[in-house]
Amino acid sequence: MQQVLLIVDVQSTFSPPEWLVDGIRLLSASIPAVASVELHDEQVTPFQRQLGWHPASEDECLVEVDHVFVKHGYGQTSEAIAHLKQMGVERVLVCGMQTETCVLAAGFALFDAGLCPTLVTDLTVGSSLDRSGKLGIDLWKHHFGNVTSRAEVMAQLMLAGQ
Known part of the structure; x- marks a missing residue:
């Protein structure tokens, strides 16, 4: 199965x-991986004005990946979605920070673009509202159905000889 890690x-x-x-x-070393980083630009997304906080204006992904996309809000950029579609993958494995916000928003963007988003449940952390990520995982299951774990993905890769 052709897949990519977001x-x-x-x-x-x-x-x-x-x-x-x-x-x-560990997982990104085994399959193609892309990432998003959220940077602050108050002219694009009013974090400070509406929420009283904002992400950093400069930051970088803490995992080495094939490509990094900068975003200024919760959702993924059209460039990121276009890149993933061009890869011709069967599914997009999604992991990361803020399961019930930014990760879930990525799921909606991927789904709306006709891609198959699959949450890697043990490689996600929720927001300060729910650090366990359970709320986001439950929402993901409800909206997209597809979840997996790092162990399941690694086992599939081993069976496929990757």
């Missing part, structure tokens, strides 16, 4: 736990 906002701004970064690094 890593959502695993950057210093959001203080990802070390286990998350390490787990994503």
Whole structure:
């Protein structure tokens, strides 16, 4: 199965736990990977004005990937979606920070673009509202159905000889 890993906002701004970064690094070493990083631009997304906080204006993905897309809000950019579609993958594995917000928003963008988003449930962390990510995982299952784990993906890769 042709697949790609989309890593959502695993950057210093959001203080990802070390286990998350390490787990994503292990998986991203086995399949093509792209990432998004969220940067602040108040002219694009009014984080400070509406929420009283904002992500950093400069930051970088903490995992080495094939391509990084900068975004200025919750959703993925049209460039990121176009890139993923051009790859011709059967599914997009999604992991990262803020399961019930930015990760879920990525799922909607992928789904709306005709791609098959699949959440890697043990490589995601929720927001401060729910660090476990359970709310986001439940929402993902409800809207998209497709979830997996890092172990399941690695087992599939081994069976396929990758």
